[in-house]
Amino acid sequence: MNLIARIVVTSLALWICDLIFDNLEIYGGDDALGRILVIVGVATIFSLVSMIVKPIVSLISLPLLILTLGLFYLLINALMLWITSWLTDQIGDWGLEVTGGFWWYLWIALILAVLQTVIGWVVPGDKRD
Structure with a gap:
């Protein structure tokens, strides 16, 4: 159940990022249902x-x-976004x-992480992550 909640949160966050940023495009899906399935697939x-x-x-x-007091996580999140972009391509x-x-990956990764945190507070599920 935790994976499903994570995918729902990520789907919503990616959809909002797609609406906010012109540099981010989630493409595919001809109709509304197809678009939703593409967003869920990417998520x-x-x-x-x-x-x-990411753990590795x-x-x-x-x-x-440790040296950057956790700021390097932003770079790791940008790398995860790039890997996702490459895989879906x-x-x-x-x-x-x-x-x-690169800077757009970094900026989108920051906003995506913030949105995932905020949406994660609202979505019910296991909060031990």
């Missing part, structure tokens, strides 16, 4: 990347996380695209 991939790759990268970069005719380069 699922982002959640899985964050669950599998965080462990490897532990000295940098490899899969097919739907996915996530960020144009404009």
Whole structure:
């Protein structure tokens, strides 16, 4: 159940980021249902990347996380967003695209993390994460 709540939170946060930023595009899906399924698919991939790759990268970069007092997490989140963009580009005719380069990944990752936190407070579920 925790994974489903995480995917719902990430879906909402990605959808809001898609509305806010011109440099972020979630493409695919011809109608409303298709669009929702694409957003949920991208959120699922982002959640899985964050669950599998992020702990490994965080462990490897532990000295940098300590040195920067946790600010390096922003760079790690931007990397997770880039990996998600790359993976969805490899899969097919739907996915996530960020144009404009590294700084946009960083900025979108910051807003996405804030939105996930705020939406996570509202969505019921296990709060032990």
